[in-house]
Amino acid sequence: MSFFELQHIDKKTGARAGVMHTDHGDIETPCFMPVGTQATVKTLDSQDLENLGAPIILGNTYHLHLRPGEDLIEKSGGLHKFMNWPHPILTDSGGFQVFSLGEQKNKKQNVILSDRREPKDLDSSTTPLRGSAQNDKTQGALVKITDDGVEFRSHIDGSKHFFSPESAIEIQHKLGADIIMAFDECTPDSADEKYTREAMVRTHAWAKRCVIEHQKNTHHDYRQFLFGIIQGAKHKDLREESAKFISALDFDGIAIGGESIGYNMEATTEILDWVMPLIPADKPHYTMGVGLDPDDLLKVVAHGADMFDCVAPTRLARHGMVYLSPSAGEGVRGSGSRLNLTNATCATDAHPIDDTCQCHTCQNYSRAYLHHLFMAQEITGMRLATIHNIHYMLNLMRTARQAILEDKFETFLKN
RNA sequence: GUGGCCAUAGUUUAAUGGUAGAACUGCGGGUUGUGGUCCCGCUAGCGAGGGUUCGAUUCCCUCUGGUCACC
Numbered sequence: 235m236s237f238f239e240l241q242h243i244d245k246k247t248g249a250r251a252g253v254m255h256t257d258h259g260d261i262e263t264p265c266f267m268p269v270g271t272q273a274t275v276k277t278l279d280s281q282d283l284e285n286l287g288a289p290i291i292l293g294n295t296y297h298l299h300l301r302p303g304e305d306l307i308e309k310s311g312g313l314h315k316f317m318n319w320p321h322p323i324l325t326d327s328g329g330f331q332v333f334s335l336g337e338q339k340n341k342k343q344n345v346i347l348s349d350r351r352e353p354k355d356l357d358s359s360t361t362p363l364r365g366s367a368q369n370d371k372t373q374g375a376l377v378k379i380t381d382d383g384v385e386f387r388s389h390i391d392g393s394k395h396f397f398s399p400e401s402a403i404e405i406q407h408k409l410g411a412d413i414i415m416a417f418d419e420c421t422p423d424s425a426d427e428k429y430t431r432e433a434m435v436r437t438h439a440w441a442k443r444c445v446i447e448h449q450k451n452t453h454h455d456y457r458q459f460l461f462g463i464i465q466g467a468k469h470k471d472l473r474e475e476s477a478k479f480i481s482a483l484d485f486d487g488i489a490i491g492g493e494s495i496g497y498n499m500e501a502t503t504e505i506l507d508w509v510m511p512l513i514p515a516d517k518p519h520y521t522m523g524v525g526l527d528p529d530d531l532l533k534v535v536a537h538g539a540d541m542f543d544c545v546a547p548t549r550l551a552r553h554g555m556v557y558l559s560p561s562a563g564e565g566v567r568g569s570g571s572r573l574n575l576t577n578a579t580c581a582t583d584a585h586p587i588d589d590t591c592q593c594h595t596c597q598n599y600s601r602a603y604l605h606h607l608f609m610a611q612e613i614t615g616m617r618l619a620t621i622h623n624i625h626y627m628l629n630l631m632r633t634a635r636q637a638i639l640e641d642k643f644e645t646f647l648k649n
Numbered sequence: 650g651u652g653g654c655c656a657u658a659g660u661u662u663a664a665u666g667g668u669a670g671a672a673c674u675g676c677g678g679g680u681u682g683u684g685g686u687c688c689c690g691c692u693a694g695c696g697a698g699g700g701u702u703c704g705a706u707u708c709c710c711u712c713u714g715g716u717c718a719c720c
Binding site for chain 2: 269270271272276277292294297326327329330331334389415418420463489491492493494495496497520521522523524525526542543544545546548549550552553555574576577578611613616
C-alpha cells in the first residue's frame with residue numbers, strides 16, 4: 235500500500251482530503267498535529283491523547299537529542315514505546331531550532347537581528363545567528379552554520395553539539411518516528427536575498443544527503459517516511475526553485491517551511507500559491523507551524539495543505555487562552571475567536587468554555603472553576619484547557635474533511 | 650510604665666521643603682516547525698489631627714498603630 239492516498243479534491247476550492255498509511259495507523263487528512271516536543275504533549279499523557287482521538291503527534295529531534303538522548307530512547311524500544319503512544323509520530327529535524335533559539339538569544343540581548351513585525355534589512359550574510367543559551371552564563375555562544383552542518387550550544391547546560399544532515403537523520407532513525415524531517419536551515423525573512431539563496435542552496439544539498447542517509451535505515455521493522463522542506467523565504471523565484479528541487483528528490487512528503495509560514499498568513503498563502511503547482515499532488519503537503527488561529531488551518535487547507543502543526547493551541551491553553559467556536563453564543567462571553575479564562579468576567583461564569591463543545595472539559599467543568607484553577611496556578615487548569623484547545627483543532631479538521639469529501643468546503647469556510 | 654525606632658499602592662519598598670519611582674499582586678493585551686518561559690499596556694499610595702512655611706509626604710507637636718530595649 236502506498237504511503238499517501240489522495241481521496242478527494244473539493245471542486246470549488248481545491249482543498250484536499252486524503253489518508254496517510256503508516257505502520258502505526260492511518261492518518262486522515264487534512265490533519266492538525268499536536269506538538270509534543272519532549273515526548274509529551276505538555277500537561278497530557280497518551281491516554282488523554284487517545285481520548286481526544288489525536289491521529290498523530292510531533293516530537294523534536296533537538297530536544298530529545300539533548301535529553302534524554304536518542305540512544306536511551308532506542309534502547310527503550312523507540313519513541314512509541316518510550317511514551318506509550320502506539321499511534322503515528324512525526325519528529326522535526328532540529329533545523330528550526332537553529333533559527334528559533336537564535337531568535338530567543340537575540341531578544342535576550344536586545345540585539346535586533348530579525349524583527350518579525352517590521353522586517354529590517356540586515357547584513358545577515360556576515361552575521362551568524364546568535365544562538366542557544368537561555369542561560370546567560372553561556373552568553374556569546376553562537377550558532378555556527380557551515381556546509382557541513384550546524385554547531386550549537388545546548389539550552390540546558392551550554393555544552394557544544396553538532397548536527398549534520400546525516401546525524402539529524404540518524405538520530406531520527408533511532409527515535410523511530412513514522413515521519414521524519416530533512417535537516418534544513420530556516421532563514422529569517424529579514425535576511426537579504428543573497429544570504430537567503432545561499433541558505434536555500436545549502437538546504438538543498440542537505441536534502442540530498444538526508445535522502446542518501448535515509449536509505450541506510452536499519453533501525454526498525456516498521457517504515458519511516460522522510461519529508462523534504464522547501465525554503466526561500468519571501469522570494470518568489472527562490473520559492474519556485476526550492477519547490478522544484480525538493481519535489482524532484484525521493485521524499486515521501488513535501489513540507490513548506492520558513493519564518494513567514496504560520497506567522498504571516500498573507501505571506502503564507504501567497505507562498506503556497508507559488509509552490510503548490512510545482513509540488514507532486516500524490517504526496518502529502520505539510521505547512522510547518524500553521525495554526526495560531528483556527529482559521530489559519532482553513533486558509534492553508536483551501537490552498538492545498540494536508541497537514542500542519544502549531545504550538546499555539548497548547549501554549550495558549552497553558553496561559554488560560556481557549557478557542558471559541560463561531561457558534562459559541564448563547565449567553566457566553568468572549569471576544570473574537572478565543573477567551574482568556576483568567577479574565578475577571580469568568581470568575582462567576584457557570585457556563586462551560588463553549589456551550590457547543592463536546593470535549594471532556596466543556597462537558598464537565600465551568601468557566602468559574604477553570605478561572606479558579608488558573609488563578610490558583612493549579613496544573614489541572616492547564617491540562618483541561620489543553621484538552622479543550624486540542625479537541626477544538628482536531629474537531630475543526632474532522633468537519634473540514636467531511637466538507638471537502640462532500641464538495642462543500644467553500645460554504646464551510648464561510649461559516 | 651519608660652526610652653528608641655518605624656508608618657509611602659493590596660504587599661515589599663525608593664526618593665524628595667515645590668503634589669512621589671520601582672518590584673510583586675491586581676486588571677487587560679500579545680504568543681510559529683514549544684521555555685509552564687517571556688514581552689507590552691493599565692489601575693493603584695504619602696496613618697489621623699494640629700503647627701512652622703508662599704508651599705509639608707518631607708521639619709516640629711499630639712494621637713493612633715507597629716516594633717525593639719529596659720523595668
